[in-house]
Amino acid sequence: MHLMLSHVFSLLCSFSAANAPAVAPAPRPIEFAVIESSCSTEGSHIRQFAFDANPNTYFASERNAAKSDHLTLTFDQPVSLKTVSVLTGTPNNEFALRAATLEVSTQGTDFESVATFADGKAEWSGNGKLVKAVRVRVIEDLKHPLVVREITLDSDPKVVTFRYPIExxxxxxxxxxxxxxxxxxxxxxxxxxxxxxxxxxxxxxxxxxxxxxxxxxxxxxxxxxxxxxxxxxxxxxxxxxxxxxxxxxxxxxxxxxxxxxxxxxxxxxxxxxxxxxxxxxxxxxxxxxxxxxxxxxxxxxxxxxxxxxxxxxxxxxxxxxxxxxxxxxxxxxxxxxxxxxxxxxxxxxxxxxxxx
Ligand SMILES: [Zn+2]
Known part of the structure; x- marks a missing residue:
């Protein structure tokens, strides 16, 4: 709303371009996030595969997931979160999560649950809430590993996905x-x-x-x-x-x-x-x-x-x-x-x- 008003103002007053109120530049994307898990990695299925914009790769835990195990993505700076969705399970639909919640944190320390998983998926509309971290947390002992295929975010600024996943x-x-x-x-x-x-x-x-x-x-x-x-x-x-x-x-x-x-x-x-x-x-x-x-x-x-x-x-x-x-x-x-x-x-x- 502020932007629109100032834009109208500059038209009415016909300032020179140099004097016109500047439109705020789009914020720089967050270049890096840290992705951590309470579980160690199974083989080549590294953590960064859960945030690489490629649903064919995925993070998998070495052992079966237990209650409170998690995979957490923490941004360098808090972002204004519009939506977050998480897809779990392998591309063959094995190990899709049910007993788990999607959680967010404003500081990266205390988390609140915002959605539960159904058929391996969870999503949440953040309505612009400032969020520093999102995580998938298991809520009961499972008989299978934790497998997260892709976390998808729409935020301002944008968080850059891992273009060259590495662990x-x-x-x-x-x-x-x-x-x-x-x-x-x-x-x-x-x-x-x-x-x-x-x-x-x-x-x-x-x-x-x-x-x-x-x-x-x-x-x-x-x-x-x-x-x-x-x-x-x-x-x-x-x-x-x-x-x-x-x-x-x-x-x-x-x-x-x-x-x-x-x-x-x-x-x-x-x-x-x-x-x-x-x-x-x-x-x-x-x-x-x-x-x-x-x-x-x-x-x-x-x-x-x-x-x-x-x-x-x-x-x-x-x-x-x-x-x-x-x-x-x-x-x-x-x-x-x-x-x-x-x-x-x-x-x-x-x-x-x-x-x-
Ligand atoms: Zn050398």
């Missing part, structure tokens, strides 16, 4: 005291996953949906990744708990998922550090020594070179290089195709820009 599992058996730190890291890596997958997208490629992160006492490096597994050193991360970017770097390797052998290691590491230092934590890479900089010096030095080429030639440089590496079509000639210049010419230009 990290954490193993801190070697250092139980690192559990809290590990959970924090896992949450950050899950949150950054869509950004990483967008940066490293390529035709027909589907990123991993599960990554196992373990902290090991007998591991002497910093961290390493391969085949959906990340290993980190207990000793290193105890001494450097702030170096979460190192785990984001390893998560990038999991998304790269290159199969070919003999790829240029400097570029593989350069891309991982480019995503880390130019997308996840810009400005943290530190200063380069111009005399020692070279495009193939790996890690953050190559990352800086990639940033230079991205800024001056093509903002999609890293996405394109990643696609070539993933398809095993990378060779030194691709720089000329992408930018019109050889990698040596680009190197000289970049080094001159550093010396300035």
């Amino acid at each position: 990290f599992t954490l193993d801190v058996k070697d250092a139980p005291e690192m559990k809290e730190w590990g959970q924090k890291v896992v949450r950050i890596c899950e949150r950054e996953y869509a950004m990483i997958c967008d940066e490293l997208s390529s035709e027909g490629f589907r990123p991993l949906t599960q990554i196992h992160l373990s902290l090991k006492s007998d591991y002497n490096g910093v961290a390493a990744a391969g085949g959906g597994r990340i290993t980190g050193s207990v000793k290193y991360f105890k001494a450097h708990p702030g170096d979460i970017g190192a785990m984001v770097h390893e998560t990038v390797h999991c998304v790269q998922n290159y199969r070919a052998r003999n790829l240029p290691g400097w570029l593989v590491e350069g891309i991982a550090d480019y995503v880390r230092f130019w997308k996840y934590e810009p400005g943290k890479a530190g200063r380069l020594t111009p005399e020692r900089a070279n495009y193939d010096a790996s890690y953050r030095t190559t990352a800086a070179f990639l940033a230079f080429v991205s800024a001056n030639y093509d903002p999609k440089t890293v996405t394109k290089l990643n696609a070539l590496l993933r398809a095993d079509k990378y060779d030194a000639g691709v720089w000329k195709t992408l930018t019109g210049k050889s990698v040596e010419e680009l190197n000289q230009e970049w080094k001159r820009s550093l010396a300035r």
